[in-house]
Amino acid sequence: MNRKNLRIAAPAAMLALALGLSACGAGNEDSEGASPASGETVSGTLNGAGATSQEAAIAAWKKGFQTANPDVTVNYDPSGSGGGREQFIAGGVTFAGSDSYLDDDEVAAAAEKCGSDIVQVPVYVSPIAVIYNLDGVDELNLSANTIGQIFEGKITKWNDAAIVADNPDADLPDSDITPVHRSDDSGTTKNFTDYLDQASEGGWTGGVVETWPVKGGEGANGTSGLVAAVKGGSGSIGYADESQAGELGKVHVKVGEEYTEPTPEAAAKVLDTAAPVEGRAATDLAVDIDRKTTEAGVYPIVLVSYQIACQTYEDAATADLVKAWLTYVAGSEGQEAAASTAGSAALSDAFSEKVLAAIETIKAA
Amino acid sequence: MTTTLSSRNRDSGPVDIHEELYGAQLPSWAAKAVIGAGVLIGLALYLLGVNLVLAALVVFVVSLALPAWSVAVEGRRKATDRLVTVLVTSSFVLAMFPLVSILYTVISNGARVLSAEFFTYSMRNVVGEGGGIYHATIGTLLITGGAAVISIPIGLFAAIYLVEYADGNRLSRWIRFLVDVMTGIPSIVAGLFAYALFVLFFGEGVRLGVGGSVALAVLMIPVVVRSTEEMLKLVPNELREASYALGVPKWRTVAKVVLPTALAGIVTGITLAVARVIGETAPLLIIAGMTDSVNFNLFDGRMATLPVFTYSSVRSPGIPPEFSIDRAWGAALTLLVIVMLLNLVARLVSYFFSPKGER
C-alpha cells in the first residue's frame, strides 16, 4: 500500500515542482520598465537567423531595442550566414544576418519571396586582426605579401628575410611558424582570403574561399577556438576578430607606406572607400571592399556583415517592427552599443545616413 | 592449477600449519608496502619537478613489483591475481585522472558565478555582467522531460516485448538490430530529422521546444531499450516460472515480478539515458534554437537550453569575454548538479521500490 502511494506521489511531486517553477518568471523579466523611452513603441516577436559574427552585437542590440520596446522579443539563431540566407529566402525568418551579400540569384529568389525589392544593409563592420604568439616580440609589422606567404607555408621561420625586412628592430627568433586557420567555413576566412587575394601581389594563391584551402598549419573551430589555439601554441599566427584577440599580439599591416594597427576607427573608413555592387536596387547597399587601398589610416582586413529584410511585408505590424529594429541597429545608438560590447566599428555618419534612407522605405504591402 | 599443498615443507623442521593449508603467502603488509613505496617515490619525483604523467607511470611500474614478488613466493595463480588487481586498480586511477580533472575544471570555474541572481534571472536585456540561466534551466528541464515522456514508455515496452513476448522471432531480431543501429545516429542527424519532421507541419524556420524533445527522444530510446533489455534478461527464469506456477497471468508477472526485480538496473539505465541526452548541444541548436527570454511552452517558439547556452556563450562572448565565459561554466555546472539530483532520485527510487534481496 505504502509503495503504491509513493509510486503515485513521486511523479505528482515532480509535476508540482515543475508547475511551481513555471508559476514564476525570471527575476529580471517581470520588473521590466513600463515606461518606454520614446512615445511610439512596437510589439511582437521578431525572428532572425544567420551569421555567427553578429551574435555578440545582436545581444547588445536586443538589449537596447527590447528596453525601448518592452513588448518586443527579438530572437536570432546564429546558424551561420548560409543558413540565414537560405532561411530568409525560404521565408523561415523575418530578417537574416550574413557575412557576404546575396548574390544575384539569391536576390532574385528573395525578391520573389518578398514580393518586392530587398533591403540589404551593412550594419556590422569588424576589423580582423592577424594575431600572433611569439615570446619577446611585442610589435610586428607585416606586408600583405608576407602574410600571404606565411599562411601558404612558403615562409616557415620567424627570422625569414621577408619578415626581418618589415621589422628591422625586432629580435626575431629562429623558430618555426605555425599558421592557424579556421577549420569551419566562415565569413572571417572569406574576408581574410579576399584581402590576401587582392593585396598580396602573388604571395597568396589560394583564392577567395570560405573553406581554408592550404595544407599544413593547424585548424581550429570558431573564433574562440582559433584564439585558444594561437594562445596555446608557440610561434603561432592566426586571424580573428580584433575584439576577441585579448592580450595576443596584433600585426600592424602595411597599407601604402605605413603600418596600420587594427582598430575600429581604421576599419570603419573601409566602407567609405568601398564600391557599391552594380545592378542592385536602391535599397540594396551591398559593397565590394577595396582591399588594395593605399590610403593612410585605413585598415583593409575587415569583416562586413549585412542584415537583410524585405522592403514590403504583408502586415503592417511586422513591417513596423522590422523597420524599427533596423533603424535602431543602423542608427548611432545601436552602432555605439555594438561598438562597446562587440568591438565592432560604428558606421560613419555619411554611410549611416544612406543605410537609414534605405530602411525608411520598408512598409506594409 | 597445480596444488600448492605440496611436500615442499615435509622434511624441513616444524610444519607451519597455516602455510601447509594455504601455501606460501606474502606477508599481509606486502601490498600496502609496495604500493606505498610506489606512491612515495612517485610523489617525491613529482615534487622534484617530474611530469605528473611520468610520476604516475613510475608508481605503476613500482606496483608491478608486487606480482613479481608474488610469482617468486606464491606461484603463478596468485601472482596473476595480484597482477590483475594492480591492473584493475590502476585502470581505475587512470580513469579518475581525466574525470576528476574535468569535474574540477567545471566546479572551480562554475562555482564562482553561482548566485541567487544567476538562477533566477534570464539573459533578456543583459549584456556584459549579470544575467542568469533561469530561462535555459527551464528549457532544459522541459525539453528533456518531454524527451523522457516520449522515450521511456516506448523504450520500456519495446524492451519488454523483446525479452518477454518476442520469443526470438524475426521481428524481435530486427528490432534489436535496429535499436543497435539507432545508437549510432549522430546527434546532429537526429536534430536534422526532427527539424525536417516539424517543417512538414509548421513550415520553414520552425523552432519548437517539443522538436528538441523529439530529437532527444530519438537519441534516448536506444539507450533505454538496450539497458532495460539487458536488465530484464538478467532476471532469473525461476522467478517467472514460480509466478506462472502460482497462476499469475503473464502481464502481471512482468509488471509485478520481472520489472521490480530489474528496477534498480532499469532506473540506472534511464538515468544514464537522460544524462546522455541532457548535455546534447548540436540537435537543440538546430530545432529548439536560442532565446534570451523564459519560455514555458514547449509547443510555441524557441527555448533556450543549458548546453546551447553554454555553447553560444563560449562562441560569441562579446567584450569583455570574461562574464560570458563565466556564465558558460556556471551553466555547465548547473547541468551537472541537475544530473546529480536526478541520479539521487534514481537511487532513492531503486532503494525504495526494489525488492529487498541479497544485495
Add this chain to the structure above:
Amino acid sequence: MTSTLEPSRKGSAVVRPGDRIFAGLSTGAGLAILVVLAGVAAFLTIEGIPGITASPDEVKSGKAFLPFVWPLVYGTLLAAVIALLIAVPVAIGVALFISHYSPRRLGQLLGYLVDLLAAVPSVVYGLWGIQFLAPNMAPAYKWLEDNLGFIPFFAGPAASGGRTILTVSIVLAVMILPIMTAICREIFLQTPRLHEEAALALGATRWEMARLAIFPYARSGIVSAAMLGLGRALGETLAVAMVLSVGVGSTVTANLISNDNPNTIAANIALIFPEASGLTVNALIASGLVLFVITFLVNFAARAIVDRRKEFSGAN
C-alpha cells in the same frame, strides 16, 4: 529467452484482457521504434541522394561524393576505434573495481561520480581538450616523434599545439567511459552471487572468479556497452570539431600526431553545415547516411559475435 514455460498458451481458454493489452503495448512500442528508424532512414536517404549524385562543381568541396566522403569515413573510424581500444579495457577495469574490488560504500560513491560525468556537455569536453589535454600531450607527441618516428603512426611532424587525432581519441575515450562503465558495472553487479561464491569455494582466486563467473555472464552486456560507446564516439560532433586540427582536403594518413588530421563525418557536418547551402547540404546529409550505414555494419558484426557465443552466456 526461449525455454520459458508459458502459462496456458493453449489448453485453458482464458485469455485475459490485461495480457492482450500488455502484449499489444509492447509490440506497439517495438513497432514504433521501427517507424522512427524508418523515418530517420527515409529522411537521410531522400535528402541525401541529390548530394550523392551531385557533380563535383555543384558542391563546395569540389569533389565527387566518394572522394569527398572516404577521408571522412577513414577519420571517423580511426578516431572511434582508437577511442574504443582505450576505453573498453579501462571501462571494464573501472567497473570491476567498483563492483568487486573496492569496499562497497566507496564503490557506490565512485559509481555515482562516474555517472555524473555522462552528463557533462560535449562543449565542456571540448574546452577541456583544448585547454588542458592538448597542451599537455604536445610534449609527449614531440617525444614520440623523436624516439618512435620510424613507426608510421608517429611519423610527425608533431603538432606543436597537440590537437591531433590521438588527442581527439583520448577525449572521446573519456567521453564514452562513463556510460560504458555504468553499464558494465550494473551487469557485473547482477552476476548471481551463488556463481561467484561457488567459484571462490572451489579455490579460485578473485581473478579466476571474475573470469569464470562474471565475464561469461556479462559478455553480451559488455558488447552492448561497447556498442553504445562506439555509437557515441562515431557520432560525437562538437567535442571533435572543437579539438581536432583538421587537415585540408582529403587527408588519409596513419600519422596520429601531426596537425594534418582526417576529419570525422559528424564534426565535418558541424563545421560545414552552418555556411552551407544547396547541394552541399545534401552532400553533408548523405555523409550522415554513410555514418548511419557504418553503424549498421559495425552492429551487425557485433551481433554476430554475441550470437555465436550465446550458448556460453549465463543469462537466461
